[in-house]
Amino acid sequence: MSSLDAATDAELVRRCREGDAEAWNALVERFSRYVYAICVKGFRLRAEDAEDVFQDVFTRVYTHLDKLRDDAAVRPWIAQLTRRLCLDSIARGSREQPAPEQDFEETGDDFAEIEEAFAVREAVTTLGEACQEILDRFFAQDQSYRTISAELDLPAGTIASRIARCLRKLREELEGRSEPPGESRE
Amino acid sequence: MVARGSKEWEEAGGIAAQALALQARAAPLAHADAEAWEDALSALRRAGAGGSDDGGARRDHALERKLERAAVVPLEIAALGADAAALAAVAGERCDGAYRADAAAAAALAAGGARAAAHLVEVNLGVREGDERLAQARASEQAAADAADRLLTSIR
Numbered sequence: 001m002s003s004l005d006a007a008t009d010a011e012l013v014r015r016c017r018e019g020d021a022e023a024w025n026a027l028v029e030r031f032s033r034y035v036y037a038i039c040v041k042g043f044r045l046r047a048e049d050a051e052d053v054f055q056d057v058f059t060r061v062y063t064h065l066d067k068l069r070d071d072a073a074v075r076p077w078i079a080q081l082t083r084r085l086c087l088d089s090i091a092r093g094s095r096e097q098p099a100p101e102q103d104f105e106e107t108g109d110d111f112a113e114i115e116e117a118f119a120v121r122e123a124v125t126t127l128g129e130a131c132q133e134i135l136d137r138f139f140a141q142d143q144s145y146r147t148i149s150a151e152l153d154l155p156a157g158t159i160a161s162r163i164a165r166c167l168r169k170l171r172e173e174l175e176g177r178s179e180p181p182g183e184s185r186e
Numbered sequence: 187m188v189a190r191g192s193k194e195w196e197e198a199g200g201i202a203a204q205a206l207a208l209q210a211r212a213a214p215l216a217h218a219d220a221e222a223w224e225d226a227l228s229a230l231r232r233a234g235a236g237g238s239d240d241g242g243a244r245r246d247h248a249l250e251r252k253l254e255r256a257a258v259v260p261l262e263i264a265a266l267g268a269d270a271a272a273l274a275a276v277a278g279e280r281c282d283g284a285y286r287a288d289a290a291a292a293a294a295l296a297a298g299g300a301r302a303a304a305h306l307v308e309v310n311l312g313v314r315e316g317d318e319r320l321a322q323a324r325a326s327e328q329a330a331a332d333a334a335d336r337l338l339t340s341i342r
Contacts, residue, residue, distance in 0.1 A: 138204070142211055144265045145272055146329065156329070160276045164200025171199065 005125070010071035017065055028058055031075070035082050037114045043086040049093065053085045060085075079115075123173040131166035138163055188277045188285040188292070201277050208270050215266065218261040225285035226256035257313050260306035264326035267300025271330035277339040286341050300330035316341075 004012065004026035012030065015023035028084075035057050039050035060081055068077055124132055134152065137143040149156040189198040189205065207261030229252040271293045304327035307313055313320050 139207055145269050146265065146326070157272070157276075160201065160204060160273050161197065163204055164197035164276075167195055167200035167203055 009074045013065065013068065013071040013074050031078050035078060035116050038079060038082045039086055042111050042116055043090065045086060045089060049089050052081065053089050056085050057082050108175060119174065123170055127169055127171050128168060134162055135166050188281045188289045194282065195280055201273065204273055208266060208273065212266055215259060215263050219263060222256040222259045253310055257307050257310040260303040261319050261323050263303035264300045264307065264323045267296045267303060268326040268329040270296035271300065271333040275333040275337045289342055290337045293337050296335035297330040300327045303338055318332040
């Protein structure tokens with residue numbers, strides 16, 4: 001884990017502005033899945049269109065980062081930018097190849113799910129390594145209590161309780177988060 | 187239900203979340219088990235009807251793979267049964283007393299599922315005594331039974 005993995009969004013943005021190449025890589029790494037999820041899950045873009053939007057988003061983030069008013073608001077800014085570019089991509093596609101009208105209103109739930117999933121993912125990174133590992137093994141890798149117990153060398157009867165405690169910490173982290181950050185000029 | 191009904195228990199939400207995760211794993215496994223069994227049965231019938239022509243070895247290999255899959259799915263179900271029984275046991279120990287009997291019932295049902303699944307592994311023609319999968323299935327069956335017994339004994 002690099003020191004930048006633990007940096008806040010605002011810290012990362014500040015270092016990117018200062019021309020820190022490592023920070024830029026970390027920023028792309030942090031938001032790449034998010035951008036891709038909006039393209040593919042939110043707007044149902046084809047892989048090649050999603051790739052184009054992805055490139056475009058990060059090019060614009062790089063060239064317009066100084067326009068961001070609130071460094072902590074980089075996530076909503078990137079989300080807004082991605083959505084706009086997805087719509088542009090769809091508009092270009094429909095001009096080139098008219099298709100039946102798609103109902104994008106129905107994707108509202110998908111956006112909410114994406115936001116929620118990323119909020120949870122971010123909150124998980126604030127937990128201790130032990131919690132991160134046990135939650136990942138149970139919820140992401142679908143490992144059984146016995147496997148977790150054997151691999152982490154923990155008593156089998158304590159796994160469910162440990163996971164429950166970690167989930168409580170996660171809930172507290174999510175509930176304790178402050179109100180949404182401010183807007184940007186972009 | 188047991189966890190959600192236990193308002194005073196701080197970790198009830200975490201237990202309920204794990205129960206939902208186990209439930210989500212179980213449904214596709216039940217479907218896969220039926221499919222794997224049908225496939226294996228069809229392969230067995232074809233093998234029984236076939237002679238000793240050139241396709242015999244290929245058929246044996248295909249049959250072996252089908253039997254293999256028919257054993258793997260109940261093995262996973264047995265492990266899931268052990269997890270469900272363990273989770274029910276934790277819930278039964280910590281929940282509101284009004285729900286303890288429900289937790290015990292859940293543990294007993296999970297243990298029954300683990301036992302049935304372990305039996306399916308045991309009778310699979312592709313699994314022989316000494317097979318690691320059989321040992322795992324029996325371990326899951328035993329773990330589930332122990333968890334359910336402990337809880338049932340504690341509330342009697």
